[in-house]
Amino acid sequence: MVSKKTATVVGIGLLIAVNLMALSVSASRRYYFAGPANVAISFTGPFQEIAAHAIRFASDIWHHYFYIVSVARTNDRLEAALKGATQYQNQCMELALSNQRLRDLLNFKEGTPRSLLAAEVIGRDPSPWFKSITINKGLSEGIDRGAPVVMAGGVVGMVTDAANHYAKVLLIIDQNSAVDVLLQEERARGVSKGASVDRCRLDYVLRKYDVSVGDTVVSSGLDGVFPKGLRVGAVEKVMKRNAGVFQSIYIKPFVDFEKLEEVMVMLPLPEDLRNVGR
Amino acid sequence: MTYGFHIIVGFALIILQTCFVPFAALPGDMYDLQLALMLYLVLFRPMRETIFAAVVIGAATDSMSSGPYGIYSMTYLLVLVSGAWILRFLQAGNRILLPVFVAQGVVIENLVLGGACLLPGSVVRPPADAMASLGEQVLWALLTGAFLVRGIRLLHRQWIRWMDALFPRETEREEGRALRPTFGLATGTGTRSA
Numbered sequence: 001m002v003s004k005k006t007a008t009v010v011g012i013g014l015l016i017a018v019n020l021m022a023l024s025v026s027a028s029r030r031y032y033f034a035g036p037a038n039v040a041i042s043f044t045g046p047f048q049e050i051a052a053h054a055i056r057f058a059s060d061i062w063h064h065y066f067y068i069v070s071v072a073r074t075n076d077r078l079e080a081a082l083k084g085a086t087q088y089q090n091q092c093m094e095l096a097l098s099n100q101r102l103r104d105l106l107n108f109k110e111g112t113p114r115s116l117l118a119a120e121v122i123g124r125d126p127s128p129w130f131k132s133i134t135i136n137k138g139l140s141e142g143i144d145r146g147a148p149v150v151m152a153g154g155v156v157g158m159v160t161d162a163a164n165h166y167a168k169v170l171l172i173i174d175q176n177s178a179v180d181v182l183l184q185e186e187r188a189r190g191v192s193k194g195a196s197v198d199r200c201r202l203d204y205v206l207r208k209y210d211v212s213v214g215d216t217v218v219s220s221g222l223d224g225v226f227p228k229g230l231r232v233g234a235v236e237k238v239m240k241r242n243a244g245v246f247q248s249i250y251i252k253p254f255v256d257f258e259k260l261e262e263v264m265v266m267l268p269l270p271e272d273l274r275n276v277g278r
Numbered sequence: 279m280t281y282g283f284h285i286i287v288g289f290a291l292i293i294l295q296t297c298f299v300p301f302a303a304l305p306g307d308m309y310d311l312q313l314a315l316m317l318y319l320v321l322f323r324p325m326r327e328t329i330f331a332a333v334v335i336g337a338a339t340d341s342m343s344s345g346p347y348g349i350y351s352m353t354y355l356l357v358l359v360s361g362a363w364i365l366r367f368l369q370a371g372n373r374i375l376l377p378v379f380v381a382q383g384v385v386i387e388n389l390v391l392g393g394a395c396l397l398p399g400s401v402v403r404p405p406a407d408a409m410a411s412l413g414e415q416v417l418w419a420l421l422t423g424a425f426l427v428r429g430i431r432l433l434h435r436q437w438i439r440w441m442d443a444l445f446p447r448e449t450e451r452e453e454g455r456a457l458r459p460t461f462g463l464a465t466g467t468g469t470r471s472a
Contacts, residue, residue: 008325015333016355023348028399040341043291050298059301123296125343128307128411129391129404132344134296160344170344175403196407260301 005104013219028095030094041134044260048123049136049164080232089130114227116150122166131174131194132157135263139212146225146265152255154231155179155219156263167265172200172232173257180223181232183209184216192217192232192251198258208249218252227266279445280323281330283437287430288316288335292342306414312339313383313419316354320361321379322431328358329453340346346402348393353387358384380423381416388412 123134137143139162147159148171157177161168170177173194181192183200188209195201205211215235223226233251240247291311299308312335318329319328336351343350360382368375388408395402 005364008329012329012355012359014358015329016352019348019352019355023346023352024397024399026348026396027346027394027402038341040338044289044296044338044342047289047293048297051293055297055301086434112284112441123293123342124296124300126310126312126339127343127345127391128415129388129408130344139382161341167420168342175405176344176401182296194405196405 005101027087041161041163041166041168044074044136045122045136045163046210048134049120050118052122056189060177070159114268117143119143119167119263119265121260127245130170130176130196131257132160133169133171133260133263135167135169136165137265138162138167140164141169142266144268147268148230149263150230150266151260151263152247153231153256155226156255156257157258158225159265162267169263171257172253173197178223179226179232180220181217182220182265183211184218186211186215189220189222190217190249195250198252198256199236200251200253201236202251203246205247205249206246207245211235211247211249213238279441280434281439282328283349283434284319284327284331285334287433288312288338291315291341292335298450304418306418307411309380309384309415309419309423310339310350310358310387311426312350312354313357313387314423315430317361317423318358318427318430318434320358320364320365321427324433325358325362327392329355332358345391346400349390349394353390355392357383357386359465369447376427377420379420380427384415384419384423385412385452388415 017109022169033060058203067097118135119135119137122134122136125132143159143162145159145162147167149156149158149160155172157169157171159167160170163182172179172192175194175195177194181206182188183190186209187209188204188205190205192202202217213235217232217235219226219228219230219232231254233253235249236252237250238247239249295311296310299311315335316332318369319331331349332354336354339346339350361379364379364382370413388411392404392408394400395404
């Protein structure tokens with residue numbers, strides 16, 4: 001007869017072996033474990049949503065009532081900024097109109113605008129090794145894997161898992177995330193990869209390009225996920241080594257990932273939905 | 279009933295970890311709070327309860343993370359094995375060793391995460407600040423881990439009392455187990471502190 005202790009040891013050994021196999025498959029991203037992931041997200045999601053609302057409520061009380069003294073000062077500053085912004089907007093409108101006229105002359109094909117869906121951030125990744133968030137919109141709202149997630153400031157990330165009413169978004173600062181980008185001034189291509197909490201690394205930018213600190217980085221649209229022209233970040237550090245084809249560049253994303261509360265999910269285009277159905 | 283307690287505490291810790299801890303903006307990276315539950319189970323509860331919690335809570339945490347699926351289940355199973363092994367030689371439940379016991383769980387978890395990067399064909403890459411993050415997590419574990427384990431233990435005792443009031447016959451047996459726990463693999467070697 002097998003003793004209880006031996007059975008326990010064998011059982012744990014088997015569990016570890018099965019788990020190791022599952023881990024090696026999922027680590028290579030060859031297979032996607034949608035089922036169990038979605039069940040747990042759906043179960044935890046409502047509680048996370050309640051917790052997120054409670055935190056936001058408490059934070060709102062703090063900021064709206066206790067900080068009211070500074071509101072008048074902020075109001076003055078914002079009014080001054082608004083005047084400047086209105087003037088700038090007029091200039092931009094003029095430029096947009098002239099751009100449109102020139103595009104019409106050249107018969108440029110206009111990109112189809114994608115509809116945006118607002119979602120609230122209800123949770124973050126439990127591990128400091130990975131950078132992802134959970135949002136309160138999912139499959140039933142039309143969100144699916146691969147949907148780009150943005151904010152007014154810039155690119156946030158991409159949906160990697162979607163349950164019925166919740167979805168998981170991999171942030172661009174995650175080390176496993178990559179966005180095909182362009183340096184707006186130089187038009188040099190590169191790939192932005194997550195480096196740390198508030199930084200991305202810009203790889204594969206050739207040495208011949210003269211990149212300066214502060215240059216804006218935008219999505220190139222060539223990765224098939226993010227549309228062209230979305231703001232990603234600004235160049236923070238440039239290092240040109242004596243040897244090597246590429247230069248080493250770090251960028252600071254425009255989005256403050258520590259204070260992320262709401263995001264916008266870009267819904268798939270109708271033609272993409274038709275392809276999914278095939 | 280006691281399995282229900284482990285699941286409730288596990289999910290509560292997931293929500294604490296994913297909602298409240300990021301909002302609190304604590305200095306440095308916080309360790310995985312589930313480890314405290316796992317180590318409480320290793321120290322004070324029978325092995326079958328620990329295995330059950332490792333599988334269920336591991337699967338749930340895996341699905342909340344963007345890391346490869348199975349990384350947390352693997353971590354909790356290895357923490358269970360290492361914990362049971364340590365208990366053969368040390369009385370890790372005492373006040374001095376308990377923080378160190380939680381810290382070793384944090385180290386094991388980070389080793390598993392690092393190991394996932396080394397698996398054949400793995401596309402997972404460690405963050406640039408992995409070592410700094412490990413240091414911060416260990417520090418947090420040393421500072422708060424023991425309190426969390428003891429807090430879970432107090433909560434479990436209270437749970438047993440509540441269940442005893444609601445379902446007297448079933449929880450009498452539970453309470454008996456709570457008072458005289460086994461150390462699973464470490465049969466007959468370890469003794470429980472208080």
